[in-house]
Structure formats: C-alpha cells, structure tokens
Amino acid sequence: MEMEFELVGEMGLYAKAEVEAGFSTDEQIVERAIRRHAGQGDYLALRDLARELVGFAAGRHLLRQREWPLVTDCDRLELAFGRLGESGIVCRQNFHADDQQGLVAIDEEMDREEAAGRKVRGYAYYHRRDIDLAIAGGGLFLSYGASDGEAEDDDRADLGIGAEVVEALRQLGLAPQWSGDGDTRIHLPLQWQRRRAWIDD
Numbered sequence: 001m002e003m004e005f006e007l008v009g010e011m012g013l014y015a016k017a018e019v020e021a022g023f024s025t026d027e028q029i030v031e032r033a034i035r036r037h038a039g040q041g042d043y044l045a046l047r048d049l050a051r052e053l054v055g056f057a058a059g060r061h062l063l064r065q066r067e068w069p070l071v072t073d074c075d076r077l078e079l080a081f082g083r084l085g086e087s088g089i090v091c092r093q094n095f096h097a098d099d100q101q102g103l104v105a106i107d108e109e110m111d112r113e114e115a116a117g118r119k120v121r122g123y124a125y126y127h128r129r130d131i132d133l134a135i136a137g138g139g140l141f142l143s144y145g146a147s148d149g150e151a152e153d154d155d156r157a158d159l160g161i162g163a164e165v166v167e168a169l170r171q172l173g174l175a176p177q178w179s180g181d182g183d184t185r186i187h188l189p190l191q192w193q194r195r196r197a198w199i200d201d
Contacts, residue, residue: 007040012053019057021131022074022194023094029054058196065195073190076172077140081124084168088121089161095125099143102127110147122146122161134192142176142186158182 011033018029033050034043041049081091090110096102106123113120124144134140144165146157159182166186169176177187 007037008049008053011037011050012057015050015053015057017132017135019054019061019196020135020192020194021094021128022196026051026054026058061196065193068193068195072193072195073174074192074194076174077169077188077190080165080168080172080174083171084124084165087164088119089164090120090123092123092125094131095127097128099127102143106143106145107148120147122157122164124161124165131192134190139187139189140192142188144186155182162186 014033014036015029018024018032019026024032030047030050033054034046037046040046078093081093085091090106090113092102092106092109096105102125106125110120110123122145124142126140126142130141142165144158144162146154146161159180162178162180162182166176166178169186169188175189177189178184
C-alpha cells in the first residue's frame with residue numbers, strides 16, 4: 001500500500017510539473033510517465049493512473065490559465081525569441097535536460113540553420129532544469145553565445161549576442177539581469193505562465 005501511495009505521489013508531481021512547463025501534450029506526458037515507472041505495475045494500470053493524474057493536472061492548469069493576463073511573461077519571451085531568430089540568433093526553448101547537453105546540441109542546431117541557407121550569428125536557449133527553477137519562482141536562466149567564426153574575438157562576439165538578447169527582452173517589457181560577463185548566464189525574473197492548448201493534439 002505504501003508503494004502505491006509513493007507511486008501516485010511521484011507520478012502526480014511529475015504530471016503537474018510537465019503540465020505547468022507547457023511544452024507537451026497530455027498524451028506525451030502520459031507516455032513518459034509510464035516509461036518512468038515501468039516495472040512498478042501493470043502497463044494498463046500505469047496508463048490508467050497516468051491518464052487520471054495528467055487529466056487532473058491539466059484541468060486545474062486550464063482553470064488557472066483563464067485568470068492569466070492577456071499577455072504573460074512567457075508570451076513576451078516567445079516574442080523576443082522570435083525577433084532574435086529573425087536577426088540570426090538561433091533561439092530554442094525547453095532545449096535538452098541541462099546546459100551540458102544544450103551546449104553540444106546548439107552547435108548542431110546552428111549548423112542545420114546554416115545548411116538551410118539562413119544567416120546565423122549566435123544562439124540563446126534555456127533547458128528543462130531552467131524551467132523547473134522558473135516554475136518554482138526562481139526566474140529563468142538563459143544561455144547565449146556567438147557562432148563559430150562570427151568574429152575574431154570570440155569573447156567580444158559572445159558579449160555582443162548577450163547584449164542583444166538582453167535588449168530584445170527589455171523591449172518587450174521584461175527585466176533581465178546580466179552582469180555583462182560572458183561566463184555568466186542571463187537571469188530573467190518572470191512569472192512562469194505558459195499557455196497550453198485547450199484540445200490535446
């Protein structure tokens with residue numbers, strides 16, 4: 001019985017976190033929850049439990065979403081990333097699990113953009129652990145940098161990209177905090193309110 005309570009608790013917390021993150025459909029969250037707890041029960045029982053918990057979390061989230069302002073901080077962030085993308089800065093959200101993975105993968109993303117004929121000057125992104133911190137109220141941290149060969153002085157090029165990211169966020173009413181040091185990530189205080197679709201695709 002204790003194991004059952006533990007399973008429900010762990011899966012419920014996972015469902016709530018993934019729903020609040022706002023990047024996955026209900027069914028995607030259900031499938032990942034089942035994989036996380038494989039071996040702790042029959043597949044059909046795990047599926048039914050996951051669907052119940054995800055449905056509950058999604059329902060509560062959508063009720064809260066009705067009370068959000070017309071434009072949230074997450075909306076502003078998305079708009080800023082869109083503008084930066086148009087200027088040659090490859091921006092990615094919910095990008096891999098942590099910065100170690102993200103820094104490797106962002107080079108591949110920039111290569112793909114260049115192969116598609118797009119001008120690439122640099123990058124900005126945040127990863128899944130950053131989202132967890134933002135949901136908890138600690139704000140969002142953004143990684144940034146210049147593409148290889150953007151300038152002879154790589155440090156100066158990185159700083160230039162960082163400054164552009166900060167300015168784009170400020171133009172949309174956000175208040176990023178950055179020391180101006182290329183070894184420091186940009187901190188973006190915000191209220192994490194990312195909208196989810198009303199209908200699961």
